[in-house]
Amino acid sequence: MTEAPARRTPGTPCWVSLIVHGLGTTQNFYAGLFGWEFVPGPDQLGPYVRATVDGRVVAGLGQMAPDRLLPVAWTTYLATDDADVTAELIRSCGGTVAVGPLDAGEAGRMAIASDPGGAVFGIWQAAAHLGTALAGTHGTPVWNELLTRETSTVCKFYQTVFGYEAEAVVSADFDYQTLHLHGRPVASLHGIGHALPRDRGPHWMTYFEVDDTDGAARRVVDLGGYVLQPPRDGSSGRVATVADPEGAAFTIVRTAGR
The missing domain is CATH 3.10.180.10 (2,3-Dihydroxybiphenyl 1,2-Dioxygenase, domain 1)
Structure with missing residues (x-):
């Protein structure tokens, strides 16, 4: 914490x-x-x-x-x-x-x-x-990521408006850029093309820290919400994408090293 x-x-x-x-x-x-x-x-x-x-x-x-x-x-x-x-x-x-x-x-x-x-x-x-x-405890925002079609054009927009430095992941099949301020990563851009939900389009995703990703995902369902992407291991820790009863999507994560 x-x-x-x-x-x-x-x-x-x-x-x-x-x-x-x-x-x-x-x-x-x-x-x-x-x-x-x-x-x-x-x-x-x-x-x-x-x-x-x-x-x-x-x-x-x-x-x-x-x-x-x-x-x-x-x-x-x-x-x-x-x-x-x-x-x-x-x-x-x-x-x-x-x-x-x-x-x-x-x-x-x-x-x-x-x-x-x-x-x-x-x-x-x-x-x-x-x-x-x-920050750093159960129920607090831990990261923000823009899910968009492709990152190159929109990255220039955010760099111009907010002065970010961008670090791109060099890969033929992975479109991802991390935004830095004064050398510190603060957010990311993830280009997912046609994988964007048709009913949402490009959108910012909030990540919330949890003590137990699998347990929190089950709790979401018990409380009337939905699991959109089940718990899985990622580069940042164990993550799941869920939605509350009104459909607001967010990601829960137990960050690596906790």
């Missing part, structure tokens, strides 16, 4: 948030899976709570307006020192800004955007709320 960095380098994944139709039911699911407890969050856009582990915030859950029929999906937020400047840069580089920039009370300033391939992400300019405050 470690404290997450208090100050976020621009471009670092700093928060994950999920907007759902049934907030109470979703809280029960994640409380049962990760042991999350909840505290109130900013409610300018509707009911919103922050999930906590050992009293420290790790993620956000919000209630979707009844008249909105948007896909339910976890959103990765990338840190910025100036949400307005970053939003303009996103637009100038071929991305789209769908919401904001706008203030989330005293917590900070945010926007929801999408890259040229259509993958949705958020940007967060921290004020009172710095973002995820804990």
